[in-house]
Amino acid sequence: MRFLAFFLTTPVAWPRQSSVYKWNEELRSQDRPSHSARMNRLCPPCSDLGSSCCSNLFECRLWSNSSRGVEGLLKEPMGMVEGQEAVERLERLTGMLRRRGVILPAFEIHGGAKGLYDFGPVGGRLRSKVQDVWRDHWLSQGDVVEVSCPTVTPFAVLEASGHVAEFxxxxxxxxxxxxxxxxxxxxxxxxxxxxxxxxxxxxxxxxxxxxxxxxxxxxxxxxxxxxxLMFDTVIGAGSSGRPAFLRPETAQGMFTTYPAIYRHFRERLPFGAMQLGRGYRNEISPRQGMIRLREFNMAELEYFIDPASDDAPDLGAWSETAIQFVPAEGDAFEGTIPKALADGIILHPTVAWFMARTYDLMMSLGVLAPKVRFRQHDRDEMAHYALDCWDVELHGSYGWVECVGIAHRGCYDLEAHEQATGQRLRAWRTYPEPKIVDIDGWTIDGAKAGPAFRALAGQVKDKVEALAADTVFPVSIVLEGGEEVTVESAHVKRVQRTESVAGEWFIPHVV
CATH class of the missing domain: 3.30.40.230 (Herpes Virus-1)
Structure with a gap:
């Protein structure tokens, strides 16, 4: 689950005593048309909530066309809300945030750089408070721990993850x-x-x-x-330097430290790891203010589960909480997360759990409920290995913009790193009752295969043991690294026995 924080440019119900509320009041006091004049109607949230809606950082466009109804609103594209008025408001907002020391163009005295911003004295403190709320929210779940991994990532890591080829x-x-x-x-x-x-x-x-x-x-x-989109660099100097990248996401560090986290939780699933830090993406054309940057703050949580487990989280606390949904198929609707799960719209209970918990996080940060929706990815949007994916989108002057991504990624990530490294990134599942298994196959004769295959002997052993019992030797096999070797009859020996098996190793799935 990925959280991209841009609450400085998000509709938020700030307390009246806060500095942000005062900044909003300053913005409202500037010479500009009234809300009713702009909308030609009374804004329902403003009439209900006083100044907690339209005194916020973005004008209340949620109700700008009530004739569309809920479905029309929810299906509005994520692109920028057009209009000179929106552009002028954003210019005023940017100027105010700059004067107040919230966000500033980075390296401005040297001409600045697109996609890079400084958090000023006030903005830095505000960002830290948002991060503290996020950290406390997820650590309170009890089965989630925080890790911190380097931002400089070796080439091999991001090659295994698919970023080198596909990002x-x-x-x-x-x-x-x-x-x-x-x-x-x-x-x-x-x-x-x-x-x-x-x-x-x-x-x-x-x-x-x-x-x-x-x-x-x-x-x-x-x-x-x-x-x-990755920034490349080198680890080390001279000819001994190793190619690397500045990380485009924090997730890969949590996958590569999985063995240590698995041991920390006494080798029992489910559990999660989370990380706050910087991400780097060399965006082609960074625009839309703080929404698309080349260096940005992100917070990610990877939750490891047993795909065969029938345990389901209790979603009863959200049975009366109405939320806006945009499913991949069918019309937008307002409903509850437990009902969407029961109807098969949300495809996995763990995904539903994190959607519910993320909605609570949005509310605790002061985001207005009518400006939050969950949008399900179409099948052609998702990676081929993803089982389900939802975005939390917030509505502002740029339209609906992704703030959080919640995806069931299957076993892709751990399996990719396991294949690339040969290290076991699995969990142990104990059977309710031991299984009696008849073994009829092959294994290597270590005394002869060891000297013959040397460093590749371990891979050869795995391949030989996967061969059918009626295999005739010699046989050619292709190893994980692409090497092709010939296994002679002298390198192997027959295995025939009965075993009592207590469990099995499997690759956890990740949400």
């Missing part, structure tokens, strides 16, 4: 001003989900639409290319 966005460059842009972002108004399109289809759409460049207004673009 890319599609980029195109304006031929007039040489400004780089994300191709899918520029086409959001012309396709319901352009970031799910393959490069060829995206190129065709770009050629057909020819959108205007956001910098110069021209409409001539270079061919689309895949641009990896």
């Amino acid at each position: 890319s966005d599609f980029m195109t460059v304006c031929l007039s001003c040489n400004e780089a842009s994300r191709a899918d972002t520029m086409l959001e108004g012309h396709h319901p989900n352009p970031d799910a399109l393959p490069m060829a289809e995206l190129q065709t759409l770009l050629d057909d639409i020819s959108p205007a460049c956001p910098s110069c207004g021209a409409s001539e673009w270079s061919p689309i290319v895949a641009e990896n």
Whole structure:
């Protein structure tokens, strides 16, 4: 589960005595049209909650078109809410946050850098308070621990995880001003989900639409290319240096430390590990203020479960809590998490548990309930290994924007690192009753196979023991690293016995 904190640009019900409330009052006092004049109607939240809605950091656009109803509101795309008024408000907000020492352009005296911001004296304290709330919320669950891993990550780690090959966005460059842009972002108004399109289809759409460049207004673009978003670096100096990256996420450190966390919990599932820290992504065109940055704060929690366990968390506390849902199939609706799980919309009880707990976290941070929704990923949005995925989206002047991602990732991550390293990243499952198993197969003769295969002997042993009993030797087998070896009859011996098996090793699933 990934939490991307941008509460400085999120509708929040701040207490009247807080500094943020006073900043909002300053913003309201500026010469600008009244809320009723802008909306041509009374805002329901404002009439109910006084100043706790429209005195906040973003105007109440939730009710800007009540004729759409709940479904129309929930299905509104995540793209930026258009209009000069929204742009002007964001400019005023940015100026106020800058004057008050909340967020500032980084390295401003040297001309600044896109996608990098400083948290000022007030912003740094506010960020720390949000992080403390997040930390305390999840540690109170009792089966979650906090870890801290390096931000510099070896190449091999991110190669195993798939980031080296797949962590890319599609980029195109304006031929007039040489400004780089994300191709899918520029086409959001012309396709319901352009970031799910393959490069060829995206190129065709770009050629057909020819959108205007956001910098110069021209409409001539270079061919689309895949641009990896990771910052690369080197661990060490000279020829002995190892290639590495600044981490694009904190999750991989928790997967690589799984054995230590498993021992900490006395080798019993379920349990979780969480981490707060910096992430780095070399965004092609960072825009939308604090929402898309090149260095940012993130908080992630990985919860390890037994996929065969029938244990289900108690969701009774949320049986009366109405929440807005946008399922992958069907219409948006308002309902409860237990009901959505029972109806098969939420596909796993652990996912439902973390959705419920995350909703409570949003409320404890002061986010307005009408401006929170859960959106389920379409199948073409999810990775091939994901079983279910939901985003917590918050509504502001940029429309609906992801704040939290909750995904059932299956066994992909641990299995990928296990295959890459040969280290066991598994948990032990004890059977209710021992099983009597007849073993009829092969194993290696260590005295002969050891000298023959040397460092590869362990991998050869695993492959030989997986062969069928009627295998005829010699036989060629391919090892995990791609090496092909020939196993002679002299290297193996027959195994025939009966065993009592108490349990089995399995790869935990991760939410």
